[in-house]
Amino acid sequence: DIVMTQSPLSLPVTPGEPASISCRSSQSLLRTNGNNYLDWYLQKPGQSPQLLIYLGSNRASGVPDRFSGSGSGTDFTLEISRVEAEDVGVYYCMQSLQSPVTFGQGTRLEIK
Amino acid sequence: EVQVVESGGGLVQPGGSLRLSCAASGFTFSSYWMSWVRQTPGKGLEYVAHIKQDGSEKYYVGSVEGRFTISRDNAKNSLYLQMNGLRADDTAVYYCARVRDDGTGFDYWGQGTLVTVSS
Numbered sequence: 001d002i003v004m005t006q007s008p009l010s011l012p013v014t015p016g017e018p019a020s021i022s023c024r025s026s027q028s029l030l031r032t033n034g035n036n037y038l039d040w041y042l043q044k045p046g047q048s049p050q051l052l053i054y055l056g057s058n059r060a061s062g063v064p065d066r067f068s069g070s071g072s073g074t075d076f077t078l079e080i081s082r083v084e085a086e087d088v089g090v091y092y093c094m095q096s097l098q099s100p101v102t103f104g105q106g107t108r109l110e111i112k
Numbered sequence: 113e114v115q116v117v118e119s120g121g122g123l124v125q126p127g128g129s130l131r132l133s134c135a136a137s138g139f140t141f142s143s144y145w146m147s148w149v150r151q152t153p154g155k156g157l158e159y160v161a162h163i164k165q166d167g168s169e170k171y172y173v174g175s176v177e178g179r180f181t182i183s184r185d186n187a188k189n190s191l192y193l194q195m196n197g198l199r200a201d202d203t204a205v206y207y208c209a210r211v212r213d214d215g216t217g218f219d220y221w222g223q224g225t226l227v228t229v230s231s
Contacts, residue, residue: 039217048207048221049157055216092157096216100173103157 002027002095006104014112019080021107023093028073029056037097040069040078043106044089052091053078085111114138114220116191116208121225128198132225134191134208142166142186145211147218148193150204150227158204161193162211176202198229 003026013019029037036056041049051060053069056076066081080087088111093104120132132148147162161172161182170182181194191208205226209218 035216037216041218048223049218050221051212051217051219054212054219055214060219094157094217099171101159101217103159106156 001100002029002098002102004093004095004102004104006091006093006107009105009107011107011109012112013080013083013109015085016082019083019087019109021078021091021093021109023071023076023078023104025074025076025095027098029076029095029097030073031097036072036076037095038069038071038076039094039096040067041092041094042087042089043092044086047089049092083109083111114210116210116220116222118206118208118222118225121206121227123228123230124198125231126199126229128229129194129196130198130227132193132195132206132208132227134193134222136189136191136208136210139210141184141189144213145215146184146191147209147211148182148191149207149209149218149221150202151207151224152201152204160206163191195227198227200229203227203229 005024007022038056040053043049057069068079090106090108092106115137117135124130148160163170163182179197183192205224207224208222210220212219
């Protein structure tokens, strides 16, 4: 199985400041079609996960443009340009290149 | 509005069985792969199984293969997970999730149903 490793595991951020989460995969997630099979999800407190970014860098419907995804191959980053209070929760990366899909351990974002 | 709503969770003894259901609405259910994903405090999010639109293909994570069966009824817009031979490490919140139409990732999740395996 492909192993997904996130860092940091905990991320305290001041509102209005940027935030960055890293995700590394044990195998390249880049297919010959040019797509990276990497998603980002946010699980807000008491809620189910919600899709933020798909195929590495595409924002899902309704996701604010302060969220962006980048990277290729085995190294990926989720960036929040200006953190807001509603962004608290646990962020997960997930690979869908190979079955079974696998998730990172999660990064807990909290407001300072 | 797309909705998926799970039901059927509860407390079950080790070795017991449980059947989870997921009722879908707001989209053409028969056009999408569907999946079950579970979440435990210790292991985080874990894919369990997924099923093709017409039910002809089914895939499972190794730890549930031979014990769990995913199925669907497109006439009822429903997804199911039959869980047999339950073990303590199957204790989790089970989510029903719609697979994106390009086959990558999950674009809609239910609120989850808790399964507790304990004597």
